[in-house]
Amino acid sequence: MLRRSLLALSRSSTVQQLVTTLPVSGGIVARFVPGETTERAVAATATLAADGLQVTLDHLGEDTLDRAQADRIIDEYVGLLEALAADGLARAAEVSVKLSAVGQALGADGAAVALDNARRICQAARAAGTTVTLDMEDHTTTDATLDALAELRRDFPETGGVVQAYLRRTEADCKDLAAAGSRVRLCKGAYKEPESVAYQGRADVDRSYVRCLKVLMNGAGYPMVATHDPRLIRIADMLAGRSERDAGSYEYQMLYGIRPEEQRRIAGSGKTMRVYVPYGDEWYGYLMRRLAERPQNVAFFARSLVSKG
Ligand SMILES: Cc1cc2nc3c(=O)[nH]c(=O)nc-3n(C[C@H](O)[C@H](O)[C@H](O)COP(=O)(O)OP(=O)(O)OC[C@H]3O[C@@H](n4cnc5c(N)ncnc54)[C@H](O)[C@@H]3O)c2cc1C
Numbered sequence: 362m363l364r365r366s367l368l369a370l371s372r373s374s375t376v377q378q379l380v381t382t383l384p385v386s387g388g389i390v391a392r393f394v395p396g397e398t399t400e401r402a403v404a405a406t407a408t409l410a411a412d413g414l415q416v417t418l419d420h421l422g423e424d425t426l427d428r429a430q431a432d433r434i435i436d437e438y439v440g441l442l443e444a445l446a447a448d449g450l451a452r453a454a455e456v457s458v459k460l461s462a463v464g465q466a467l468g469a470d471g472a473a474v475a476l477d478n479a480r481r482i483c484q485a486a487r488a489a490g491t492t493v494t495l496d497m498e499d500h501t502t503t504d505a506t507l508d509a510l511a512e513l514r515r516d517f518p519e520t521g522g523v524v525q526a527y528l529r530r531t532e533a534d535c536k537d538l539a540a541a542g543s544r545v546r547l548c549k550g551a552y553k554e555p556e557s558v559a560y561q562g563r564a565d566v567d568r569s570y571v572r573c574l575k576v577l578m579n580g581a582g583y584p585m586v587a588t589h590d591p592r593l594i595r596i597a598d599m600l601a602g603r604s605e606r607d608a609g610s611y612e613y614q615m616l617y618g619i620r621p622e623e624q625r626r627i628a629g630s631g632k633t634m635r636v637y638v639p640y641g642d643e644w645y646g647y648l649m650r651r652l653a654e655r656p657q658n659v660a661f662f663a664r665s666l667v668s669k670g
Pocket of ligand 1 (some may be wrong): 495496497498523525546548549551552563587588589590591614615616619620636637654655
């Protein structure tokens with residue numbers, strides 16, 4: 362109930378105006394977003410890499426409504442990739458890209474614009490010595506995003522994709538994606554989706570996650586297990602063992618600021634742990650999705666708003 366209300370609120374412009382006056386440094390925002398600039402993102406990457414963690418960086422922004430804005434976002438990613446390479450961090454960090462941020466929602470030719478733009482980021486990533494993963498957004502974009510992923514992989518087979526266990530279709534998508542060299546991030550899914558396409562109960566989502574995990578771990582690809590859920594991490598460990606996967610043939614992923622001790626514990630045990638680091642000034646939608654996931658964070662968030670005023 363609370364999750365649904367918060368996801369609905371994330372679309373309210375009045376609430377957005379109030380919340381975005383919060384300072385990014387300190388308080389609830391800084392807990393999930395290390396900063397608004399490339400410099401802050403690179404500094405956060407350096408700190409995580411020094412602790413043996415891998416990183417994927419997301420320049421926050423979605424629902425881009427004009428080409429100029431899409432171009433600015435591409436410039437941002439290209440600048441970030443150059444900065445990572447210059448600081449010797451490109452082996453530790455890749456980037457995550459939302460197609461809606463690079464033009465997917467721009468009317469009839471949105472899919473083509475987004476694909477061209479994503480290609481430019483893939484080129485910059487390759488030049489820097491790293492890779493791109495295409496984030497997955499709400500279910501109305503799943504087909505278009507998987508189509509774009511297939512196209513990009515013709516020239517950039519290292520490009521990663523994401524599937525969401527809450528969607529009923531995802532086990533079948535995993536079967537299609539579990540091919541050699543295919544990097545696939547499995548997450549539960551963060552959007553408010555209708556029952557016609559998505560499981561609504563936690564237990565059903567978790568069961569779907571395990572079914573998808575089995576397909577990916579038994580397949581020939583490179584599974585990226587994105588969850589903070591201790592039970593699912595234990596099951597992933599067990600399935601990886603059963604499939605005789607070595608530590609370099611799959612990885613765990615968690616969000617910046619969530620279970621940081623567990624992130625370091627997993628990396629310290631010799632497994633690959635990648636931290637998803639969002640940065641930039643458009644942190645509102647991202648923050649609201651994180652709050653919706655964990656009611657305990659909402660009290661902290663409310664206190665931030667009150668103490669501000
Ligand atoms: C690297 C990464 C990339 C992602 N990319 C996408 C994407 O492209 N598209 C998309 O829709 N979603 C994405 N997500 C978000 C994802 O879909 C979920 O919304 C999010 O990860 C929360 O789900 P969970 O698996 O952690 O499980 P939850 O059901 O939220 O939590 C399960 C359990 O994890 C533990 N836990 C969770 N949060 C905390 C916390 N703050 N502190 C302590 N314990 C905690 C608790 O034990 C909890 O019971 C991504 C997530 C990650 C980690």
